[in-house]
Amino acid sequence: MTKQIQFFDTTLRDGEQTIGVNFSIEQKVELAKQLEAWGVDCIEAGFPIASKGDFEAVSAVAQAVKKTCVTGLARARKGDIDACVAATAKAAHKQIHVFIATSPVHRESKLHMSKEQVLKAIKDSVSYAHQFFEIVEFSPEDATRTEYDYLCKVIQTAIDAGASVINIPDTVGYTNPAEFAELFQYMQKKIPSFAEVTFSVHCHDDLGMAVANSMAAIKNGATRIEGTVNGIGERAGNAALEEVAAGLYVRKDYYDAVDRIDLKKTKAISELISRYTKMPVPHNKAVVGANAFAHESGIHQDGMLKSPQTYEILTPESVGAAKTTLPLGKLSGSHAVMTKLRQMGYSVEREDMQQIFPIFKNKADHTAIVSETDLREIMEKFEKVVS
Missing domain, CATH: 3.20.20.70 (Aldolase class I)
Incomplete structure (x- = not known):
């Protein structure tokens, strides 16, 4: 009952x-x-x-x-x-x-x-x-x-x-x-x-x-x-x-x-x-923390891009949070990086990632989160290589 x-x-x-x-x-x-x-x-x-x-x-x-x-x-x-x-x-x-x-x-x-x-x-x-x-x-x-x-x-x-x-x-x-x-x-x-x-x-x-x-x-x-x-x-x-x-x-x-x-x-x-x-909610707080619906690991990001249910048992919308985020860092995989670049307007194919991803990794090793500005710089380096 x-x-x-x-x-x-x-x-x-x-x-x-x-x-x-x-x-x-x-x-x-x-x-x-x-x-x-x-x-x-x-x-x-x-x-x-x-x-x-x-x-x-x-x-x-x-x-x-x-x-x-x-x-x-x-x-x-x-x-x-x-x-x-x-x-x-x-x-x-x-x-x-x-x-x-x-x-x-x-x-x-x-x-x-x-x-x-x-x-x-x-x-x-x-x-x-x-x-x-x-x-x-x-x-x-x-x-x-x-x-x-x-x-x-x-x-x-x-x-x-x-x-x-x-x-x-x-x-x-x-x-x-x-x-x-x-x-x-x-x-x-x-x-x-x-x-x-x-x-x-x-x-x-x-x-x-x-x-x-x-x-x-x-x-x-x-x-x-x-x-x-x-x-x-x-x-x-x-x-x-x-x-x-x-x-x-x-x-x-x-x-x-x-x-x-x-x-x-x-x-x-x-x-x-x-x-x-005046008490900030810890980023790793369950349900309402800033990281509750954020995924940086390459394995997790790849799963999320294929099906959100792989790593989310609760949707951000269900609790009034904005949306799932996939911040890019040194643990991110090429799938997430390629997806983000496409969202930014770049025409990137999987074969391109063989050259883009090592440049990304080098940047990610020296910064906590790779920003859109960083990605633009990465793409400038890539375009110089292929031009």
């Missing part, structure tokens, strides 16, 4: 925790509108209790978007929840996101609370939040380092108190895809109400596995993915939502899942986030 996957964007909240990033209220509103147009199901606009600015930003976003659900983050405290109630009061669609840490290291070192005290805090805060919100999302922070049996007890307690979305955070990027799959299989067996609620995941990228872990969760019961555009966020960042979306698009056969993301708007939202954060 095909699954509907929800996208929960936390670029405006967790993404803003990136060192050096500080969105203005106007920027948050503009980003929220673009995220809504992209197809995001829920936008986490901020942490209302954290500051006056965060409260105002959540309130502004709540009023700006019309279709997408808006949420604020709250610790398992009455004051935090009250702030979320007030900040999202004018939202057309809203929820609340309540969290408390559950792992031994967090319970003992940060919270100084026993297991029983944490369970009581969950019951009290979720039931209180449920008085104001039809949709209450609960997160056991550092879930992947929490004892599995206790985690299941935590989750069932939250469900019994009124939570309809359970988010499983890999808060420090600790888990791996196989282990995360096992956790979901365990929860399905041990949590009586597992099938009655939406399960979400919030993966961090400390070990570079945030997207892989998110995809493993989808395969094993999760129907909501939390992350950020360009993977920005605390420390090494979050799961990059554009990569999750592209993965579901390319591998429909494997995940059997659909979503509301308009993939053709992906490059535009990525560039907007890059501009507002």
